[in-house]
Amino acid sequence: MANWNAEPVSPETHASVVSAAAQTWRRPPLIRSRALRWILGAGALTYLTFALGSLEVSWLRLYQGLERGWRFIQGFLLPDFVSRWSDIMIGMQESLTMTLTSTVVGVLISVPVGIGAARNLASPPVYLLCRGVIALARSFQEIIVAILFVAMFGFGPFAGFLTLSFATVGFLAKLLAEDIEDVDESQTEAIRATGAGWWQLINYGVQPQVMPRLIGLSCYRLDINFRESAVIGIVGAGGIGATLNTAMDRYEYDSAAAILILIIAIVMAAEYSSGFVRKWVK
Amino acid sequence: MLRIEHLRKRYRTGDEALRDVSFTVPRGQITGLIGPSGAGKSTLIRCVNRLVEPTGGRIFLDDLNVTALSRSQLRKARRRIGMIFQEFALVERLTVMENVLSGRLGYVPFWRSFARRYPPGDVDKAFALLERVGVLDQADKRADALSGGQRQRVGVARALEQDPELLLIDEPTASLDPKTSRQIMRLIREICAERNLPAIINIHDVVLAQAFVDRVVGLRAGEVVFDGLPNALSPEVLTRIYGEEDWTTLHSRQDREADDARSLDGREIVDGELERRASLA
Numbered sequence: 001m002a003n004w005n006a007e008p009v010s011p012e013t014h015a016s017v018v019s020a021a022a023q024t025w026r027r028p029p030l031i032r033s034r035a036l037r038w039i040l041g042a043g044a045l046t047y048l049t050f051a052l053g054s055l056e057v058s059w060l061r062l063y064q065g066l067e068r069g070w071r072f073i074q075g076f077l078l079p080d081f082v083s084r085w086s087d088i089m090i091g092m093q094e095s096l097t098m099t100l101t102s103t104v105v106g107v108l109i110s111v112p113v114g115i116g117a118a119r120n121l122a123s124p125p126v127y128l129l130c131r132g133v134i135a136l137a138r139s140f141q142e143i144i145v146a147i148l149f150v151a152m153f154g155f156g157p158f159a160g161f162l163t164l165s166f167a168t169v170g171f172l173a174k175l176l177a178e179d180i181e182d183v184d185e186s187q188t189e190a191i192r193a194t195g196a197g198w199w200q201l202i203n204y205g206v207q208p209q210v211m212p213r214l215i216g217l218s219c220y221r222l223d224i225n226f227r228e229s230a231v232i233g234i235v236g237a238g239g240i241g242a243t244l245n246t247a248m249d250r251y252e253y254d255s256a257a258a259i260l261i262l263i264i265a266i267v268m269a270a271e272y273s274s275g276f277v278r279k280w281v282k
Numbered sequence: 283m284l285r286i287e288h289l290r291k292r293y294r295t296g297d298e299a300l301r302d303v304s305f306t307v308p309r310g311q312i313t314g315l316i317g318p319s320g321a322g323k324s325t326l327i328r329c330v331n332r333l334v335e336p337t338g339g340r341i342f343l344d345d346l347n348v349t350a351l352s353r354s355q356l357r358k359a360r361r362r363i364g365m366i367f368q369e370f371a372l373v374e375r376l377t378v379m380e381n382v383l384s385g386r387l388g389y390v391p392f393w394r395s396f397a398r399r400y401p402p403g404d405v406d407k408a409f410a411l412l413e414r415v416g417v418l419d420q421a422d423k424r425a426d427a428l429s430g431g432q433r434q435r436v437g438v439a440r441a442l443e444q445d446p447e448l449l450l451i452d453e454p455t456a457s458l459d460p461k462t463s464r465q466i467m468r469l470i471r472e473i474c475a476e477r478n479l480p481a482i483i484n485i486h487d488v489v490l491a492q493a494f495v496d497r498v499v500g501l502r503a504g505e506v507v508f509d510g511l512p513n514a515l516s517p518e519v520l521t522r523i524y525g526e527e528d529w530t531t532l533h534s535r536q537d538r539e540a541d542d543a544r545s546l547d548g549r550e551i552v553d554g555e556l557e558r559r560a561s562l563a
Contacts, residue, residue, distance in 0.1 A: 187374070191373065193331055204380075208373050
């Protein structure tokens with residue numbers, strides 16, 4: 001080592017970096033000041049302690065709840081598909097119709113909105129408009145939108161259809177726009193260099209690059225819409241959620257269990273088939 | 283054929299990519315554009331078809347002032363300029379045939395391109411070009427299923443499908459192995475000779491440039507610092523273009539390889555070719 005240091009070759013570069021002793025190295029911390037690190041850590045811990053302390057837990061209510069939960073589980077063990085079968089069928093039909101129609105309509109609206117919200121394709125005013133639409137569609141949770149539409153269009157699956165279409169646009173248009181912004185620019189550049197027009201650029205340069213993801217996301221959204229249709233039914237937007245809500249209100253946990261099992265089965269079927277579709281369109 | 287006058291480009295970041303570049307490319311001449319990374323080679327050829335908007339100067343394609351065109355006129359002008367890219371820039375998920383036919387996008391209406399119903403003449407031409415570049419049997423494969431050399435051949439076919447009057451070629455061999463690079467350069471050379479096409483080739487491989495181009499323009503920091511025959515690239519000139527470096531190793535190898543290349547394409551460097559090279563001197 002000493003020998004190395006004594007080398008006459010460019011001594012100023014070597015001597016400053018290499019020393020004879022073994023060196024230790026630590027990753028530079030995110031917050032440089034040690035005191036500040038400790039203060040922030042202690043503060044977070046104190047807040048968490050007080051926050052947990054402020055939760056009021058009623059042990060009696062919890063005990064009663066456990067009993068109800070047990071009855072629910074018992075219902076699950078003996079699901080009753082028979083006594084409310086026709087109601088379940090109607091609810092399922094409504095939900096599936098709602099899911100499919102809202103996904104199709106949502107995708108059809110999402111495509112132009114998504115293209116408009118892609119910075120690399122749209123002009124600034126169009127971009128701002130489409131981003132605004134997306135922000136609006138994303139800022140409200142499905143249940144809140146459903147309450148609004150139920151108030152506007154009355155109880156039933158039409159309100160659910162509108163809710164899910166609206167939510168689909170918020171979800172799909174945003175992700176599509178981001179995918180379009182990530183396309184390989186060299187491919188679109190090559191298409192522009194041929195003298196292609198804007199529509200041809202979309203059709204030849206962009207569509208082939210984003211199509212697999214668009215199809216995958218649509219399948220995923222179909223899945224989400226079905227699950228959401230069960231939730232928004234509770235606030236009156238029709239479908240299997242309404243049936244489930246009625247069964248719960250009547251303490252018919254066996255029928256409720258039958259409905260939940262059917263929902264799980266359908267979601268799993270959708271999951272399996274969408275995985276298959278995605279593999280196929282790659 | 284192509285005349286560039288006082289071309290300037292300043293990017294929004296303030297980087298001056300091109301400062302007062304002027305030169306002309308006559309019909310049938312292959313001009314190699316060499317220079318260090320960031321010298322503005324890529325910007326220069328993209329200014330010609332306005333994929334990059336120049337900030338000053340003029341570009342003439344025969345008598346057409348490309349820099350003054352409206353959007354729709356620009357589309358028409360771009361049809362006349364074929365472009366070949368560094369990473370091939372094929373649309374990966376489209377078939378080879380769709381990629382070649384996309385060279386006709388500037389000529390056909392949207393519905394035809396959307397329905398993939400190209401006029402029979404365009405399809406015939408596409409098949410003929412695929413045969414010419416040697417990938418006819420791959421026509422229905424997806425572009426991402428091809429090897430690098432095959433993809434660049436498709437890239438060449440796409441550019442020719444436009445019936446171009448000028449070829450812009452951006453680092454055609456940068457992602458290819460040495461053998462394939464030479465094959466592609468030879469193909470480009472032959473095709474330009476067949477059609478009397480002028481071309482500008484950005485190329486960073488000086489040895490390859492010397493073997494395959496008629497003329498070399500050296501660019502450094504956005505300015506033309508050399509314009510002459512490839513065999514005039516002496517160590518002094520290379521230093522002027524690229525900066526100080528020991529060029530002797532390159533030079534001895536390059537002489538050998540240039541001889542190789544000459545004997546390899548002895549078949550295509552016949553009378554007209556030699557005359558053109560001589561007339562440049």
